[in-house]
Amino acid sequence: MNWLNHLVDIIYPKTCDACGEPLLGGEKLICTQCLVNLPRTNSHLQTDELIERRFWGKITVSHTIAYLRFSKKSKVQYLLHQLKYKNKPELGVLLGELYGQELKAADFDKHIDLIIGVPLHIEKEKQRGYNQANCIAEGLSNALEVPYDVTIARKVVNTETQTKKSRFERFMNVKDAFELTDKEKIKGKRIAIIDDVLTTGSTIESFATTLLDNGCSEISVITIAIAD
Numbered sequence: 458m459n460w461l462n463h464l465v466d467i468i469y470p471k472t473c474d475a476c477g478e479p480l481l482g483g484e485k486l487i488c489t490q491c492l493v494n495l496p497r498t499n500s501h502l503q504t505d506e507l508i509e510r511r512f513w514g515k516i517t518v519s520h521t522i523a524y525l526r527f528s529k530k531s532k533v534q535y536l537l538h539q540l541k542y543k544n545k546p547e548l549g550v551l552l553g554e555l556y557g558q559e560l561k562a563a564d565f566d567k568h569i570d571l572i573i574g575v576p577l578h579i580e581k582e583k584q585r586g587y588n589q590a591n592c593i594a595e596g597l598s599n600a601l602e603v604p605y606d607v608t609i610a611r612k613v614v615n616t617e618t619q620t621k622k623s624r625f626e627r628f629m630n631v632k633d634a635f636e637l638t639d640k641e642k643i644k645g646k647r648i649a650i651i652d653d654v655l656t657t658g659s660t661i662e663s664f665a666t667t668l669l670d671n672g673c674s675e676i677s678v679i680t681i682a683i684a685d
């Protein structure tokens with residue numbers, strides 16, 4: 458049925474998940490133009506205080522790094538929207554692999570033993586069909602050759618949207634939201650927590666606290682995008 462796929466591609470050409478323009482032959486999910494020009498932070502190469510500061514005074518994080526800069530109405534926003542709401546788990550894997558290749562080139566794999574995506578509540582994951590953080594974790598794991606695990610932790614509280622809450626309310630809202638299914642697997646490990654975007658950081662902070670309280674040795678945070 459290959460000819461049928463071809464026909465469908467001609468009538469409905471696949472479009473770039475960053476700019477929406479039709480993809481050329483050989484391009485996958487993101488066009489070459491966008492791939493080259495995505496606004497990288499390069500925070501794995503030089504200290505970026507704006508990113509590092511996100512967890513200062515809250516939890517001890519060894520590295521906080523983000524692949525891309527997020528701004529409203531940008532290609533990065535469009536990209537993350539596709540990843541979260543358009544049933545595109547493969548886009549998460551690709552973004553994880555792309556970032557993972559750049560991190561591997563800078564020997565970032567030497568800093569971590571285990572990769573874990575921030576868990577989604579089971580109801581939300583069912584609704585979406587996948588957890589985008591786990592897709593990114595899979596891609597990073599492929600490129601960095603560091604194992605990832607989707608079974609160690611789960612989110613037990615279905616937290617409501619955070620945007621209208623104060624910092625304290627946000628933290629209380631997600632406090633104790635996570636539970637570990639196997640504490641032994643994290644003991645003494647340097648864990649990288651993965652999410653699609655780093656905003657206030659309260660959810661990641663809560664998850665990191667759960668991991669640290671249960672004996673992991675270090676936390677790093679890796680996200681695809683960072684919002685101001």
Ligand SMILES: [Zn+2]
Pocket residue numbers: 473474475476477478487488489490491492
């Ligand atoms: Zn594009």
